[in-house]
Amino acid sequence: MSDECHVCLLGLIFLSSLLTGISGVKVTNVFISSGENVRLSCNNALHDLKSTTWFYNRFRDSAAVELIYLGIKKKDTESHERLSLGSDCSLNIRNISKEDYGSYTCRQYVNGDQKQGPDAHVYLHILHVSSSQTEISAGRSVTLFCQLYSFAEVSCDDRIRSERIELFWVNQAGVKLTRSDSRYQILSSSDHCIITLNTTLLNEDHNREWRCEVTQRDQVKSSVTYTVKSSGEKQAHQSVMEEFLLDVQL
Template identity: 65%
Template sequence: MADKCDLCLLGLIILSSLLTGTSGVDDENVFISSGENVRLPCNNALSDCTSTTWIYNSIRHSAAVELIALGIKKKDTERHESLSLGSDCSLNIKDVTEEDSGFYICQQWTGPKRDQKQGSDARVSLHVLHVSVSSSSSSSSQTEISPGRSVTLSCQWYSGLSCRDLVRSEGLQLLWVNQAGVDLTTDSRYQILFSSDHCIINLTTTLLNEDDNREWRCQLTLRNQLQTSVRYTVKYSAQDVHESTVRVAVISVAAVAVFLLAVLWLICRKTADNKRGTVDSAVKDENEHKGTYETINTSIPPAARANEQTDDHVTYSEVTSSNKKPVKSVDDHNDTVTYAAIR
């Protein structure tokens, strides 16, 4: 119970120092992004680090954990291999993770039996900014990131302090920006969602071919002052690029094939129309050039031929006109006309 009370009291002290803008000589706030190395200063250190003890408090632990005891690293602690004591009695942590966030206390113990605490505690609050990635199919690593996939980058601030309180009082902000430092909320390609309850900001987008080696940064600011940032760079494997190129090539070939088929169909249709028009024109010309033939018969009556030698004689001529092809008249019937000349 005492350890929990000490943890709550330490959190209130550090929060108060942030809210008021002042901090005591023994208070320190360190902001870092995951994956980096960090140094936590011990502001009450003596010349001899054999008197130095480092204690770690975290919301995730029910009790305080002793990391360094009288200058000697404890080997039974988590991630003890990443810890080391500096020559100035500072605590060095390699390859920081979100699990390392929390409150650290540096104490000095002196006396014949190292049982007397010297001076006040040096308090350090470690704030860690961490980015995780998930793809549209499942939680994935960078090697599974490829063009055409929808990905979500989650940037979360880990600390023992209340994110909601700092958002209201200190203007804490988490932002996703591009390489030029432009806020990505201004680009409709990205969907940005911030939660002050968990101090997390998500960026969701669909990756493009040109996103290879593109960098996005998550920034943490307090009072409009940048505290820390973490970078995420899109990395496509050679296989991803090859598959994407093949996919684009297949789509392009398919589009060209469809276009050529459409052009060929239009050409065939045009040729058929032209051929049909030529045949119709030939039939029409043939019908138009079909002539109408007439037969004219001339006959002289026998009686008239017998009297041809006389002066006063009559010659009869009979002309008959007929069409091989019926010709429509006004009355829509054929006529036979006989002409007679009398001399």
Template identity: 65%
Template structure:
């Protein structure tokens, strides 16, 4: 009987990287993996929380998260949000639903001061085709690695026009696209790269990583390890 296996999340190599100047000099893009904490900067911020508001926009709907330093409690995620000493917006345990456009707006004497500092948050998320109890040596397993973008930014724009790349690598950092054991496919519509393989007993403690790169520079990644306990 084949050894039962289970997949666990060993760790995440997270840079919470940012790219400034993509699709306009006034926009900063931040890339992070789900489950991590992220800091969104309010560029050239005025001193003092009371001058700062943060707004969130997705699907053409704008929600006020922080109003002149006072946090709003009308959103489900308000407990994960906080304002940093430099007026940055801190988000704990980022989820794919946190993706979207964030705007830092500052005021002087009740009048808006300067243009909004805009930040696009993109979230890298990995899921499995099977639950832990269903994963065994000898069975097929598919991993899905998806980059969740702001709804107004297509995958074609992010990946092809701006030099972003999603790849699967092994522990040594070798692209698994070159290994015949793995079937890897990319969906430009969903911004998703999948990896399919048949698990072997030798896969015990083996790691596979999904990496997001920008012009060959690593921005963020998620590492999985397969655990196959002895009988």
């Protein structure tokens, strides 16, 4: 092969890497909190539902699962009832749960078997908050867990560094809570994409909101709000009502 052909070949390889990215695959990242609805775009030229197939992978090495095959929903998937196909071939998922995180791929075909353009890849990241306590009352300690569930192509630690992703807690006023505040104990675990908030509840914390946010390159991508409902307040209210009813009966 001549030197000129070598130069041309190297030029094509370099151009291809610029267009598709270092990994060879262009990926769209979507962040959403559990309980919400989401729309995943196909990003291909055809708006023909019968040409569209959607695949799902939760883990990098797991086998792909067909969610939609040539415009028809597969009935043997866990999320079957919550899926629908948009008129633009987007995949709509209702009432997102933390188990829905992963990699979604849209592939389109022409004349049944000829692939139309490159696949559209979407990584769906789910933000979820849970509590260590089921009974919450003033004077008791509570720990809130905020976790970002992400497709395991790389470790969470690597993703946080490369994508500049940050998890943090804010109060009702939108002020970021820090470790310097003696009332809160905040612990982050980057390798698992978890940040915890521990505090001892006060009487005035009833109906108080704490919000966990995820940012990418300093832009808020999603958030989840946890509202404290003190069981002590509820029990006290019930006791007052019981005394009132007793007085009425007497």
